[in-house]
Amino acid sequence: MENLIKNKRLMPLFALICALLWGCGFSVVKTGYELFGIDGGDVASKILFAGIRFILAGLLTLVFCAFSKTRFDSVLPHIGGIVVLSIFQTVIQYAFLYIALANLSGSNSSVLNQLGSFLLVLLLPLTDKNEHMSKFKLIGCILGFAGLVYINLDGLNFSISFAGEGCIIISSCSAAVGYIISGRLSKSVSPVLSTGLQQLFGGVILTATGLISGGRIAPHSPAAIPVLVYLAFSIAAAYVIWSILLKYNPVSEVTIYKFAVPVFGVLVSGLLLGENILQPRILISLAAVATGILLVNLRAKSLTKRGK
DSSP states (O other): OHHHHTOGGGHHHHHHHHHHHHHHHHHHHHHHHHHTTOOTTOHHHHHHHHHHHHHHHHHHHHHHHHHTTOOGGGGGGGHHHHHHHHIIIIIIHHHHHHHHHTTSOHHHHHHHTTHHHHHHHHHHHHHOTTOOOOHHHHHHHHHHHHHHHHHTGGGOOOOOOIIIIIHHHHHHHHHHHHHHHHHHHTTTSOHHHHHHHHHHHHHHHHHHHHHHTTOOOOOOSTTHHHHHHHHHHHHHHHHHHHHHHHHHSOHHHHHGGGGHHHHHHHHHHHHHHTOOOOOHHHHHHHHHHHHHHHHHTOOOHHHHHHHO
């Protein structure tokens, strides 16, 4: 599987698959809340739900590693790094995300949740000598983020609170730090194995946090368990593919595809709910995000030289 994903020509396809899985996840998670009887403002139960989801995702990934005969002892020297990755990419990111979602509109959260991706592409040249800023990357980032703002313009408001905007900015920035750690860690340890372990570790911490905070969940429908299993599988697949992409490609060229997550979310929600998605606002936003992705990934030497 890794040999296929590391093919640089297929990078855009696999990055968009990740974006699609994450984008669909928002709608399915809300369905999961209903099937498990989780109220909108019950943050503790949402964190518990996320924790169980990540534990299952981690276990699924580790089972795959076992069947693919991955050497588990190879990860021992890097356990500390995996724990740190777990704290940033699972615990902090999702704990603050679920607190924010209880206090924010969907439009605000979908835009602010990608702020970390925007900042990551801009700041990577300061932390990684292999990353270079060019005018194409800068314009691409601005176009991508502008597309997200525009697609959600009708629902945006500009009031600021720590429990809402503040928490989701912390979540987004924590995710960005996680991408940097994941990219570096993947150079010395199997990205599939490290993903499984960090999801398992993070899931245990989130589950414990949810239980201690009074969170409780119980299936209210026969469909509840299959939905939870799908959510675990989708997030395991997305993060495994993403971590392999980060290992074999410049982080900025992969991260820009995160801008497609809310666009996929809008398109999938529209299709599931029968809404009209062929609106000028959606089409213009999609074009802006697509153009931004293309600009960031322009690799012709002549363009790169002129862009630096």
